Amino acid sequence: xxIAAIILGILCLLxxxxxxxxxxxxxxxxxxxxxxxxxxxxxxWMVWAVPGRKMREGNRREYYLSFYGPLSLxxxxxxxxxxxIVAFALIHWGLLLPISSFAHTHSFGNYLYFSGTTFVTLGxxxxxxxxxxxxxxxxxxxxxxxGFLALVIGYxxxxxxxxxxxxxxxxxxxxxxxxxxNGPEILLRHxxxxxxxxxxxxxxxxxxxxxxxxxxxLSYPVLAYYxxxxxxxxxxAALTAILDVCALIMVGVEGVSPKPAKxxxxxxxxxxxxxxxxxxxxxxxxxxxxxxxxxxxxxxxxAEHGIILHDEPEVAEARFKELRxxxxxxxxxxxxYFLVRLPTLKITADRVDDWQTSAWDHFxxxxxxxxxxxxxxx
Numbered sequence: 001x002x003i004a005a006i007i008l009g010i011l012c013l014l015x016x017x018x019x020x021x022x023x024x025x026x027x028x029x030x031x032x033x034x035x036x037x038x039x040x041x042x043x044x045w046m047v048w049a050v051p052g053r054k055m056r057e058g059n060r061r062e063y064y065l066s067f068y069g070p071l072s073l074x075x076x077x078x079x080x081x082x083x084x085i086v087a088f089a090l091i092h093w094g095l096l097l098p099i100s101s102f103a104h105t106h107s108f109g110n111y112l113y114f115s116g117t118t119f120v121t122l123g124x125x126x127x128x129x130x131x132x133x134x135x136x137x138x139x140x141x142x143x144x145x146x147g148f149l150a151l152v153i154g155y156x157x158x159x160x161x162x163x164x165x166x167x168x169x170x171x172x173x174x175x176x177x178x179x180x181x182n183g184p185e186i187l188l189r190h191x192x193x194x195x196x197x198x199x200x201x202x203x204x205x206x207x208x209x210x211x212x213x214x215x216x217x218l219s220y221p222v223l224a225y226y227x228x229x230x231x232x233x234x235x236x237a238a239l240t241a242i243l244d245v246c247a248l249i250m251v252g253v254e255g256v257s258p259k260p261a262k263x264x265x266x267x268x269x270x271x272x273x274x275x276x277x278x279x280x281x282x283x284x285x286x287x288x289x290x291x292x293x294x295x296x297x298x299x300x301x302x303a304e305h306g307i308i309l310h311d312e313p314e315v316a317e318a319r320f321k322e323l324r325x326x327x328x329x330x331x332x333x334x335x336x337y338f339l340v341r342l343p344t345l346k347i348t349a350d351r352v353d354d355w356q357t358s359a360w361d362h363f364x365x366x367x368x369x370x371x372x373x374x375x376x377x378x
Contacts, residue, residue, distance in 0.1 A: 002094040009090030016083045020148070023220075024155045037076065041221065042280070044072055052339050062231040065339060069225035073159065076222075077152055081119065084148065088141045089115035097134035099127050119145040162216045163226050169209045170228055170238050176202065180232040180343045183244025184298055187253070187307055188347070196256045206242050207264040213239065214271040218278055224338065234340045240331045241343050243268045247323040252310030269327045276330040281337040287328045290345050292317055301347045 019036040048068045055061040089112040092099075096106060099114060114127040118141045129135045178185040190199040213235060217224050228234050246268065249261035295317040299309050309316050335342045 002096065004094075005090045006094035009087045009094060012083050012087035012090070016080050016087070020080055020151065024151050026219075037221075038280075040076060040079070041072065041225070044068075044075070045225065048072075049339060057231075057341060059231050061339070062227055066227040069222060069227065072225065073156070073222050081148065084141075084144060085115045085119050086112065088119065088137065088144075092134070092137060095133065095137075097137065098130040099134065100130055115141065118142050121145055159220060159223065162220065163223055166209075166213065166216070166223070166235055167228060169206070170233050170235060173238055173241070174230075174233070177238075177241050178348075179230075180237050180341065181241035182343050182347070183241045183248060183345065184302065184347050186241065186245040187248060187302060188305055191253075191256065191307060199256065200260050203242070203246070203260060203264050207267055210239065210242065210264065210267045210271050214267070214274060217271075217275055221278060224275065224279065232341075234338075236331060236334055236338060236340045237343050239268055239271060240327075243272070243327050243331070244324075244343070244345060247320060248309075250323055251316050251320045254308040254310065265323070269330075272327050272330040272334070276333055279334070279337060281333045283329065284333040284336050285329070287324065287332060288342060288345065290324075294346060295320065298345065298347060 015036060022035070023037050045068065049065075052061055052065050055064065089108065092111040092115060093106070093108050099106065099110065110127060117124050117127070118138050121142055123142075129138050173181045176186065176189055177183075178189075186202070187199070190202050217235075224235070243265060246261040246265035249256055250258045250265060252258065292313075296313055299313060299316070302309065311319070331342060334340070
């Protein structure tokens with residue numbers, strides 16, 4: 001029994017040390033199947049998402065789902081610390097290291113209490129080691145506890161700083177891409193058929209955002225579970241809207257070079273594919289509803305604002321469908337897993353963005369295009 005306890009304690013230590021190192025310190029994705037953190041998030045999200053799937057889309061569901069990211073991080077850190085404490089207690093008990101205690105017994109409960117006070121560096125002194133090996137294990141556990149605390153202190157701020165950077169760009173989409181973000185709306189609000197410089201600069205900024213999203217969410221997967229401030233905003237919806245507008249430009253927009261869009265499209269698709277594989281999401285065959293008639297309506301709406309698509313409608317629609325097929329299976333699968341609504345590809349007349357609404361009944365112009373005309377007249 002003692003030998004089994006020692007082996008189990010050592011295995012637990014190795015597992016949690018490796019898992020904590022890979023999660024906090026190692027700046028790359030871990031592809032190993034058996035990983036404590038990956039199993040933890042897979043199982044806990046599966047349970048947490050059950051009530052969310054039964055709720056109607058809206059603020060109530062988003063509020064409920066928003067608790068999971070921060071709460072899961074706290075629970076994970078507590079689990080790591082608990083495994084450390086139990087593992088050292090098993091080793092102490094397996095070695096039957098002599099200790100002085102108020103009960104004068106070498107029960108596992110006493111060793112567990114001694115391990116807990118040592119790991120969190122309380123040092124109460126009511127139980128002390130009496131052998132050289134016991135003192136060595138005590139110092140080792142105390143040092144491990146201090147190191148773990150230092151990692152946690154450095155880890156949590158990094159998570160929230162990265163989350164804040166991600167959300168700053170997403171918040172900008174409210175006025176630049178509509179609510180929820182929409183790829184065709186980006187064309188309407190940044191390109192009037194005459195100047196493409198503003199549109200290309202906007203896309204280059206989002207190319208950097210896609211690169212940061214790919215790096216941060218592979219290194220710190222918990223960030224993917226952090227919800228945005230508003231129910232119509234999310235990192236996945238933003239990524240999809242950028243891919244949509246790049247696909248439209250690659251189909252061929254008069255006056256806009258498709259080359260920059262190709263680079264951004266490649267990086268955005270890379271992020272969608274790698275994140276889908278990282279979270280081992282179930283493949284979803286369905287795609288967003290968008291028929292040939294929808295494409296013709298989109299083409300007509302864009303033309304009314306001076307945005308002309310090249311090629312015949314059938315050729316352009318086939319090319320657009322081909323490009324969408326390169327990323328939609330992944331973003332749709334991610335949306336089913338994270339319970340996130342994806343943006344549509346249709347242009348909605350007189351849509352109202354979040355920035356145009358207020359609880360004080362202060363009405364702004366009903367459409368950003370109306371506001372643009374008002375500002376030009378002024």
